[in-house]
Amino acid sequence: MSTYIMTDIHGHYDAMRKMLERIGFSASDRLICAGDYIDRGPKSYEMLKWMEDPGENVTLIRGNHDQEFACYVELMTMILKKEGLEMDSMEDTLSIYQAARQLTSYFDYYGTVGSLIQEKKVTLRQLARWAACIRKMPYFYELAMHGRRCIIVHGGYIEDLERLQTIDTDKSYDSLEEFYLTARDDAYMCGGVEHGIILAGHTPTTAKYEFPFNHGKAYRAYDKVLDCVFYDLDCGYGFKESNPEARLACLRLEDRRIFYLREIGKRSRVRIPI
Secondary structure (H helix, E strand, O other): OOOEEEEOOOOOOHHHHHHHHHOOOOOOOOOOOOOOOOOOOOOHHHHHHHHOOOOOOOOEEOHHHHHHHHHHHHHHHHHHHOOOOOOOOOHHHHHHHHHHHHHHHOOHHHHHHHHHHHOOOOOOEEEHHHHHHHHOOOOOEEEEEEEEEEEOOOOOOOOOOOHHOOOOOOOOOOOOOHHHHHHHHHHHHHOOEEEEEEEOOOOOOOOOOOOOOOOOOOEEEEEEEOOEEEEEEOOHHHHHOOOOOOOEEEOOOOOOEEEEEEEOOOEEEOOOOO
């Protein structure tokens, strides 16, 4: 039995399946995904369908893109109730979507909801089912491995926001949940747990001006004071069309071996670092 960590799939359903095939993922293994299942890639619909029933050996943690999707659906539901429309009506769903777009330019920023409605003929009732799945996802997941606390989270992990009160941080956080979803450099500079391992994503390691930049390979850092190891496993696969260094990464927790899937030309290749 092995425990695998993957994150920031961003609508690349086929790549996820290729990775699971490559690592020989089976019912005796465990997969923990650290969020951002949708947007950017071509198969958000397939990812959402998979999220409905990923299997008993799969744990899904929410990411900021997933949270935003749920918020979009919540806004659409509010409009539906106000206007007395029908959740199962395609016509009403499209009307509600257009009304929400008028309220704020940020609504459905990546166009995922609009694509689901117009191309996949998804009604608000189905959107609401997916939003409910997301609302049930935890913000982080903890397990023990080789005597260390291992915390899988989307953005970053900190045990108490009071630790940030005397530190010059990149941004302010209204709640721990906001830190879990959106922390970037602060996750490494201020977060962590004593004698632990933090496995996260959110910040692509292809982003040149971000702290965990590593040319599309997983980033690893160590905090001597806390005796805490940090991993950023978002290797930029959501940007693979524009960045040749982008990869999809999967870490096996027992030995911390990292598997990569990378697009080279028109073919996908899985590589394992030596």
